[in-house]
Amino acid sequence: MSTVTARSSIDDAAVIGLRESFRGEVVGPADTGYDEQRKVWNGSIDRRPGLIARCAGVADVRAAVRFGRERGLVVAVRGGGHSFPGLSVCDDGLLIDLGLMKGIRVDPEAGTARAQAGVLLGELDRETQAFGLAVPSGIVTHTGMAGLTLGGGIGWIMRKYGLTVDQLVSVDVVTADGEFVKASDNENADLFWGIRGGGGNFGIVTDFEFRLNPLGPQVMAGPVFWPMEDATEVLRFYRDWIGDCPDELMTIVVQRKAPALPVVPPDLVGKHVVAVAACYAGPVEDGERVLRPLKQFGHPVLDLCAPKPFLAHQKMFDPSFRHGWWYYFRSCDVAGLTDEVIDIVVDHGRRITSPITSIALWQMGGAVARVGEEETAFNGRDAGFTFNINGNSETADGFEAERQWARDYWSALAPYHTGVYVNFLMEEGEERVRQAYGAEKYDRLKALKRTYDPTNFFRLNQNITPD
């Protein structure tokens, strides 16, 4: 087996050969569109691959893997390009882009859907919601389904139905040798276990088969906003209120400056606010009843929680996370919202300066916690809450200050950290990856890596090293 080393030049004859055999598109630095094709979602990442292989199908993926392997190239794999630290693009080397692979097939009778690796969350929702069905996924429609699923997948209906990985029935995988294998509970079960949380460490997943769940299409959902000055009372009320809420209810606390959006009154724009965004995955009337106490608490400055199509709710955060802005994240799980944790949240929320910086504090539990910890590689099913602290700026201007704010917020929470969701990590080193999986699971994942990718060909990810 060849070793994987960085190389900036890929010989022209080989590129011509790859181009001729390819159904998709092979884009080099001199080609039109190269700059567009090398972009990822996070504008602070600026990398220049030696070659971009835009695969149209499994045959292209296999050809690209073999091409990279035979030449000892560094290889990046891109689904939706939303990796926070930009792990889906490399300098030099080969970028295997799956973005053209958009096939989706819903089988309402079997209650399953198949989706190819280039599908975005909103695309999958659009097809499944046409039948009143859904795969639990994430909360921003332009996120890639592939990367999100491979790390776990948390979102609005997980407390009712589980994580995205919990819906997987089977996957098709191209391994580091360019071989095609299937994985499910009955076939390559060890690989199937690892893929459900272990990220892109074991191969390129080209096709995902999911179980579907009934949903909506109308749901009771949306955010209620209060002034940040009321945050202590709001968060203490919120903690007690969700203490015995049904699994149908999922909430995310948001802190930010009120964004300049058509739904936000002009006099509120730019003011510090705390919001509880909710989604009730059940009958709208039940949702109205369950959410009434929240809507009636204190003096909300804006209430956008109302019956609406699930597809509309899924788009709510899209304008807050545009492509090309500069993003920096810190994340951790905590067991509960103690008064001490709430004090930290309130204190740091008030210090937000950028109009696009925010935190999302995710309520976990429900169906996520009812799957056994050993059943999948995803770790942290008993997390109480997941913090996603993001310091953002539109350009490089002011980015360092936002990063510092995020680091300070995260450090203040350090005494309460219980773990971290692997898909919310930046490039934080091996120890943090180990923390994300826990020592025991990490060792099991390493053993699996030795079986499926002993040379660490797939290394641009939250890397589980084989050694």
Ligand SMILES: Cc1cc2nc3c(=O)[nH]c(=O)nc-3n(C[C@H](O)[C@H](O)[C@H](O)COP(=O)(O)OP(=O)(O)OC[C@H]3O[C@@H](n4cnc5c(N)ncnc54)[C@H](O)[C@@H]3O)c2cc1C
């Ligand atoms: C705006 C935004 C919103 C988000 N919201 C949520 C959310 O609600 N819930 C949640 O759980 N997470 C969320 N995330 C985090 C998200 O899960 C990760 O960023 C995820 O990696 C995105 O997947 P992608 O395909 O877009 O990423 P990419 O950047 O394309 O890939 C991420 C990693 O996965 C690997 N990879 C991608 N596709 C494949 C494949 N087919 N086979 C093998 N490896 C592959 C890549 O090599 C890379 O290492 C969000 C991220 C962003 C930027």
